[in-house]
Amino acid sequence: MNFLKNSLLLCLSLLVYGCAQAQPKDMDEKVAYVERYRLLAVEEMERTGIPASIKLGQGLLESRWGTSDLSRLANNHFGIKCGKDWNGEGYYKEDDDLNDKGELIKSCFRVYGSAEQCYRDHSAFLMNPAKKERYGPLFELKRTDYKGWAEGLKKGGYATDPGYPSKLIKLIEDLDLHRYDEITYQDLLSEIGTLPTLTQPDSPEKIKPVLVVGVPQSTNDVKFIIAGAGQTVKDIASKQFVSPKSLMHHNPHISGADEPLKAGTRVFLQSKPKAWRGQETYHKVRKGEGMIDISVLYAIDLDKLYTRNKMSHGQEPAENAQIKIRGGKVKKQPKLKSDQPDKKPTPMPTVPQTSTPGNMTTTATSTIPPTTTSTGTKSEVPPSKAPTTHVNTTTVGASNNKVNPVNSGGNDPFGKSNPVPNSGTQSTSAAGSVVAPQYHLVMEGDTLESLAQKFKTSIDGLKKLNNLSTDECKVGSKIRVK
Template sequence: MSIQSVKKYVSVLFLFAIAVATSAQVKWNQTFQNYIDQYKDLAIEQMLKHRIPASITLAQGLLESGAGRSELARKGNNHFGIKCHDWKGRTTYHDDDLNQECFRAYDNVYESYEDHSKFLCTKPRYSSLFKLKITDYKGWAHGLKAAGYATNPVYAKKLIEIIEVYRLHDYDYATTYDKFVMTHNAKDHPAETGGTLHTINICNRNYFLKARRGDTFKSIAKEVGISARKLARYNERHHKEPLAEGDVIFLKKKRTKADKAFKNRPHRVAAGESMYSIAQKYGIQLKSLYKKNRLAPATYVIRQGDLLRVY
């Protein structure tokens, strides 16, 4: 078997593995989750700048790059499989539909995400997608396939499966008023620079970070651009109260009920949990948790095994 044939064989096996990983049968995959944790801020930033759903960007990045592990991603930082076309930058060559096709290459992953957005924004065949709601990830997925972004006949289906398995559509609700998202740009982004910014996560359509040793509401406030008093109020605490490592700190006012996925799924109290820690776990207000369960804060004593409604 020639070297060229071996390369093609390995490539086919890799694509098969990715297809299996993205099927609806797969509930969760650590490699995919690691990719999402690393690049979700980039996807949100691109959405705010270019109006492309963050869920679509992440799902495409995952699928096209094999969660960042494809040869094209590793050697050329190309996470979206964009070929050269009229490209005047660096290039790399890779077997695709034909042998050794020309693909765009970038100095870092941020450039790949930015170029992906500009590619969609400037190509007339994708213009109809920008008439869709930014939360219409299914419309975007089918629109990309119809416009010829990929030749795979189940491309749209795979994007939708990834988005729904990993709940990427939650990221599509970020707004321009979320100052902490805007601070994660090319200059400051921890995934690119190894900086010390906190990782921003999403829960119940809200953003949160986890406190590190030595953090205070004041220090976190300086980083995210929200006052210490507001942060404390959002988390139902006093702004001078000390923080423990691992404390969940929400960056917007918490909701009165958990995500709809927990409508018929009460929480079973585990050892060491408190009403407050449970409220933080689901991103809901403490007073709402008591109210939903018709409990009085002054008299209720939480016990391991208790069932609590959170929706």
């Protein structure tokens, strides 16, 4: 009898000890989850208006802080089911769906290529115009009203659990997640110091997530595909039963239909609207971002984005500038990169008139900087006593009717950046300093004549700048206008 009593006491002690030990481990895992995804949550908050505390809290709750099978195998952190509009892969598991006989059946959940895709699709899910009656009232709440959001999600039918709001609020308060509702992306990034790794570390016990590419998604009501490494526009066009020409028209950030794309490149399947349809009115420019990057991020027509901000093609915003993404035109043009204080020009050496071997003849009458060879070494150009202001370079045998599209948006996180093509002519100001070239994305209806009128130049001038032998300009290409 004493032996049985002692055994029961021992088991009870071990159980209490086990629970006490499990609690800190769970808390550590929750904190690790928050640290991994908090920057992404704040970025989405700035983009859409969904509180970062709600996104992190739901991610924690629905994925059991990233340890559930659904989050590990399908990268689905928010328990989003396939629904009628989903065309991607599905992950099937029992949840709360019943058949006609009232029997529990497996539900279809969306499969994502990454946790980042899931976080962004969660935003699109809540902002879907078809769900406006259910979730629309949430976007009228203050960003800091996480309790109102938690109650509203339950009221809108996000979860069937009656205790869903209280569980969500407890997580937010226990982990102090509401502080992220009052911080900016830039401030949080400065606090963290480095970009976090979004993918969870692999371990022998953990099943690696399924990598899925080509899953149709949408942002701003525009459908797009996330490309896999090495895919081309032609590959995607054949699978989506659309023409490569049509896709190129929708994707000015991609230079060619045969260009091998980087993994993660967005390929839009539809034309973009004139403005952002979310809650945000302005976008704060981050380091290295250009107008084309912002156009891709929000799925906004690039020409309309330039027009709304009273900017010309080729102009780029300065870091921390506010770019208007919806509504009417700005009263004052945002600060540009070119607005930065001018530095004294560095004297440049000049090239005397020479003839080079082979097919290239160079007439040099202008100041040019040292060139860099393919091996990375600088080739110094001998100085001239009489610097002048014009360079004319002609390549014999080169095609004169092809314009190389270029990325005027700086470093494009979704696509491949391309060097500016050498048109053979450098524009100069009256003072003799080199003027930065400007480019225009050729749209339907554009002609050399209309572009010449728009940019106050001549047809012959445009042809000379772009080495064109005909008056044809290809839709989707970028043509130098100044």
